[in-house]
Amino acid sequence: MSTPPRPPRIAVLNDYEIVVAGIARMLADHPEHVEVVELDTRRPATDDVDIVLFDTFARPGEAGEQTLSQLADSSRSKIVVFAWNTDPELVEKALSQGAAGYLSKALSAERLVEALRAVHDGERIVETPSPRSATRPVGDWPGREAxxxxxxxxxxxxxxxxxSNQEIALALYLSVNSVKTHIRNAYRKIGAQRRSQAVRWALENGFDTDPDRTRL
Known part of the structure; x- marks a missing residue:
């Protein structure tokens, strides 16, 4: 009897430990299909993994794009972008910079695993359904417990x-009014009334405030 093929080894890449741990925990429910390699967020992805799942949480604009390009150039692993933002321009840019796939966080865990397996088999996968189709939140993120x-x-x-609000809107491809709505909702939940209070709360609750720190 032939030995079944080894499942692809997956590393999750993000500056936030809670993001890495949340996605790793979700993928760990499917050990027969993917093997999760949970890396420290301050070390680069190594070449003993098959796929790097590049989570774009809080990586806006040129910084995130530059990191993706550098990662694709320096790694033998296939790079798959995992993001809420599925604007076609961002998808095309990521693929042109070497990404082997672009996956929406609206995907179910089962579909995410299927897509990663397809990438491992040599396919280029783009899955960008509407967030309304999500069955449940994906992974984890700072502030979720609040x-x-x-x-x-x-x-x-x-x-x-x-x-600024305008810079956030540009980075996330949202309108400024949508950004303001998210800010109002966040402030209400964390008990902040001013930006300085929100920043202090973020510092005290695991948010990274260094825009220049990456894992490369």
Whole structure:
């Protein structure tokens, strides 16, 4: 009897330990299909993994794009972007910079695993359904225990890194009014009334405020 093929080894890449741990925990429910390698967020992905799942939480604009390009150039692993933002322009840019796939966080865990297996088999996969099709939140993020939704948490993370409302809107491909709505909701949940209070709360609750720190 032939030995079944080894499942692809997956590393999750993000500056936030809670993000890495949350996605790793979700993928760990499917050991027969993927083997999760949970890396320290301050070390680069190594070449003994087959796929790097590049989570874009709080990696806005040129910084995130530059990191993706550098990662694709320096790693033998296949790079798959995992993001809430599925704007076609971002998808095309990621693929042109060497990504082997672009996956929406609206995917179920089962579909995410299927997509990763397909990438491992040599396919280029783009899955960008509407967030409304999500069966449950994917992975984890800072602020979740305080009741922050994933988008509210991402907006708060960018506030903590010093971005203006306009810069956040451009980074996340949202309208300024949508950004303001997310901010109001986040402030209400964390008990903040001013930006300085929100930044202090972020510092005290595991948000990274260094815009220049990456794992490369």
């Amino acid at each position: 009741g922050l939704g994933a988008r509210e948490s991402e907006v708060l993370a960018l506030i903590a890194r010093g971005l």
